[in-house]
C-alpha cells in the first residue's frame with residue numbers, strides 16, 4: 001500500500017507504522033544521494049517553518065535550518081525564553097497563532113505534552129526536536145547511518161545502548177527498534193531501569209515486528225554479537241544536579257575498548273547522538289573533573305577509533321530531517 005504522511009506530526013516513532021518508518025528512511029537515502037549530485041528541486045518552496053527551542057542545540061537547529069533552506073523553505077528561530085509562549089500567553093493560544101503563520105513547527109523542550117498540545121492546537125505538522133522522553137528525529141539519522149555502515153538489514157541488527165537507559169535517547173532508540181524489528185539491549189544499572197509502562201508499550205509494538213527488547217545490567221550478557229554500541233551523556237539537559245550519583249552508577253558502563261572487544265565483532269560500530277564527553281576539552285567536563293567527577297561516557301580512544309561513526313550520524317540529521325519535512329509538508 002502506498003505510504004502518505006502529508007500533514008502528519010512527528011511526535012514519536014511510536015505513532016508510525018513500520019512501513020512509514022521505512023518510507024522516511026528510503027526518502028532520506030534518496031535525498032542524500034540527490035544532494036551529492038548537486039541537484040535541488042526546491043520541494044519546500046513557499047513553506048514557512050518555525051523552530052522553537054526551550055533547550056540548547058547545535059545539530060537539531062542547524063539540521064532543520066539547512067534542510068529547510070536547501071529545499072526552498074523559510075525558517076524562523078524562536079528561543080522560547082524570548083517569546084510570550086507559556087508566560088504571557090497560553091500554549092494553546094501560541095499554537096493557534098503559530099499555525100496561522102507557519103506550515104510546520106519544530107519544538108525542543110522538556111515535556112512531551114508540549115509537542116502534543118502544539119500538534120493538537122496549531123493545525124499544522126509539529127516535529128519533536130527532543131523532549132525529556134523522546135528524540136525521534138535523531139533515531140531516523142541513527143538508523144540511516146546503521147544502514148550505511150552495517151552490512152545487514154535493520155531487522156537483523158543488534159544494537160546495545162549503554163549508560164543512562166531511561167533517558168530520551170534510550171527510549172527513542174527502543175521505539176525505533178520496536179518499529180524496525182531490531183534486537184535492542186538497554187545495558188545499565190538497575191536503578192536507572194526504563195519505566196515499566198513504557199517498556200510494556202514498546203514490547204507490544206515489538207511483538208508486531210519480531211523485535212527483541214531487553215534490559216540488563218550485565219555487560220557480559222549484553223555485548224557479545226552486537227553490531228552497534230550506542231551511548232549518550234550520563235546527565236541529560238536539565239539533570240545536572242544528578243551528576244555525582246550518575247558518575248557513581250554509570251562509571252562501570254562507560255564505553256571503552258574493553259566494551260568494543262566484548263562484542264566479539266571486529267566491525268562493531270560506535271554511535272553517539274552528540275554532544276559527547278569523551279575528553280576534558282569542554283568547560284563542563286573540566287569543571288566536573290575539578291570537583292572529582294569524571295563524566296566521560298566514552299573514552300577518547302573509542303570516540304576517535306575506526307569503529308566510531310558519530311560524525312556520519314551528525315551529517316545524517318540533516319538528510320533525515322529534510323526527508324521528514326518533504327514527506328509531511
Ligand code: CP
Nearest residue numbers: 057058059060273274
Ligand atoms: N544530537 C542532538 O540533538 O544534538 P543537539 O543537542 O546539538 O541538537
Ligand code: NVA
Nearest residue numbers: 167232236237273274
Ligand atoms: N540525552 C541528551 C541528548 C542530547 C541530544 C539530552 O537530553 O541532553
